[in-house]
Amino acid sequence: MIAFILRRLLSLIPLLLAVTLLVFALMALAPGDFLTPIKMQRDIPAGLVEQLQRDFGLDRPWYVQYAKWLGNVLHLDFGYSWSFKVPVADLIGQRLFSTFLLSFCSMLLAWCVAVPLGVLAAIYKDSIFDRVSSFLAYAALSVPEFFLALLAVYLAARTGWFPLGGATSIEHEFLSVGAQLLDRMHHLVLPVIVLGIGGVAGLMRVMRANFLDAIRADYVQTARAKGVPEGLVMFKHVLRNAINPLISSLGFAFSGLLSGSLVVEIVMNYPGLGNLIYQAFLREDQFVVLASILLSCVMLVIGNLIADLFLAWSDPRIRLENQDS
């Protein structure tokens, strides 16, 4: 097991090298750089632009910049944000919690709603409930996230039931702890629903299909023939087997925990990592972009790893050690 984990983590190194190299090359190919907008401002002396170019290393070829950046990253120095003038790690740290909270809540929502719905749809296959829930699931899957987010913003603007973006309200600092908690939740409702609805639909379809597969298995016949009560058959035998593939999807959900909410954050003006990264991309704030991409890659690999480990843990038939042999 340890050897497996180590091998997976080692495979991160070439992956990260390739991805960051690609990003560096692409950013060098893209027209303009961080200093381009400054050049169009009045009273920016030409001398300052040249000086900043030298300070930022933008006057050197991109592969030299890349080598320098790589050297710093090996010392765990992810560089400075050019626009904020603070270390990138600080910047990301400030936004981490908000985004994590949003993604985690929407994941929770997706699981809590999708699993029961999927099971019910499978047990009552072809009933009216199954048909309606399938229709809604397909509808939810086909609506793009940004459109749903726009609808939510419109709803909030129209009715005033929910706040127009943000994570806390203006009076937040002056509220009691309990009220602060409620305030934060109130701001989370719409983004969580928008972000979670796609997950609900997808998970529910998978859950239904798995459950149907499991229902038809021989051991279910056996259990029923033995006279095991139907409820016990469904929830003790079928559910446990049907949920296995979903467990591995938990790992994949982990990989999207910090990067999956980008669109929702931008449209709904939620002060998280996605908003920060988007701004950094627009401004070509190089090191913030790179750090965010590093973070996503690491999360993806670790997510996959967790998925495999979960699977091995929940299904004794899978043995990771023998995977390659």
Next chain:
Amino acid sequence: MPSPILSRLSLFLACAFIAGCSRPLPAPPVGKVAPIPAGAEVTEQLPGKYGAMLVTSMPGDIATLNPLISEDQSSSSAIGRFLESLTTLDPENGEIIPRLAKSWEISPDGLNYTFHLREGVCWSDGEPFTADDVVFTWQSIYAKELDPATGQPVIDSETGKPKLRFATRPAYFHLIEGQEVSVAKVDDLTVRFTLPQLYAPFLLFGGGQDILPKHVLAPFVEDGTLLDQWSINTAINNPGQLVGLGAFLLESYRPGERMVFRRNPNYWRVDSAGQRLPYIERIVTSIVGDSAASNIAFARGLTDVESIQPDNVTWITRAADKFDFTIHDLGPSSSTSFVWFNLRNGSDADGKPFVAPHKLRWFQDIRFRQAVSYGVNREGIVQGVFGGRASPLHGYVSVKNAKWHNADTRRYAFDPTKARALLAEAGFTLHDGRLQDAEGHPVEFDLMTNNNNNLRTEMATVFAENMASLGIRVQLQFIDFNTLIRRTSESFNYEASLLGLGGGAPDPYASKDILMSGGRLHLWNPQQTEPATPWEARIDELMRSIGREFDETKRKAAFDEVQAIMAEQQPLIFLVTGNEYVGIRNRWQTVVPTPLGGITWNLDALWAELN
């Protein structure tokens, strides 16, 4: 089964959640409250009521609170709340008025400026404000990198000059023809600036420099981390370090969410009854995604004051009764929009001319540019693109800047007949509705503008239609802003472009980079070593005299001539300027909207009844 893990996770989450929310407010960044300074500025303000809270919103987050490195609008406006300068512009008439300096003298030779500071003024933490702070600010800006071994300045191998310790905009901005201003303390309340040569706008540009607190920032000049100070990390963790002389202090900041400012109890302006300003206890500024979101927040009654975009005025007005606000029309703004042709001679490294020679001949012909200008229906753009909420722009200086605007320049009212006559005079002829030059080349050119600005792409479309009626075919290119800038300022590989420039300081010398032929923003032919045309040489000469001349009448006369040349030559064909609108809730008192200062210039005098 994952349930125990899930429950543990959710428990952890709940703890983290509470921890994330209930971080106590940092203690107000206030030391001792000093008595009202002897030199306090007594305003004509009638006494108001203390204690109200002003709610505003801001499109885009701040990047820093360090005035030396701030580049964006959001950061600058936040910094303007807590820092002050020696002088400022009177938003009502554009004259220079005292701020931290209560008076000043200029020596007869025009090289020595002596500023007298207000007595008894204290920083927000209670420390006295003295000439040392002013000297410290300027010395930090000019500080040189020192060799640790020898203690001598390090020479920059690229430029051959001593290397700056902190490469900042002020360090370059406060150079006069490459030379520094020297600053000396005369006594605790007197500072003398000595200029290397005559420089008329010093009172505005030098006096407008934000003053930094020596007692807070001096150690960071020593250890070389001055530019890392007052970052957003400071704002989040330690707002008390942001010591200022402005009317407000930063109380808290949440990235991407909001800033809270609190009244500075040590402020140095008082009302006519001798009560200390400001009246507002707190300003809460929400950070929203863009100006559209900011406008929506105001229209829903969530904020107190807002600058409203021209195209939003109509629908926002409908909510005026419900949320009890008024929208003030401030008239034409100071931002501009214009079309220009590439007038650059020569060719690139591969020997390919920047502009095809026959096209360059048209563009360099004054009659062609004037004809294009006569052919633009500015009134049509005002109606069609801005819904009537804009004004035609006829010259380099907008009417908003009344002090410097020259109304007697050549005007280009929409007149296709005149345009055709000028084109005919220049040898162009019409064939089947298409214009041709004397050699039979059809007249057509590419016009580019940036694709993320709707107003510009719409203006470009109207412009192309106007040109079509003259028989000129305009191919529109809507491209990425960075690509556009690279083509106009580095590769010079373009024919015509449509852009706009923001206002900038109202002094004519603030335009030197645009108007002078060596300037970086001399868009039609930037960074020339020698003026390419006699009229550009004349503008250079006039601008140099504006830089040196102290007599306001002579400066005005020189700048009038610059505007007349620009109008005659049409290197920039101005289109329109959007009007400016500001909305404010009616509960606010002492609201004095001015074209130059908007509505929040007297934030320290605004007050409201408490409800």
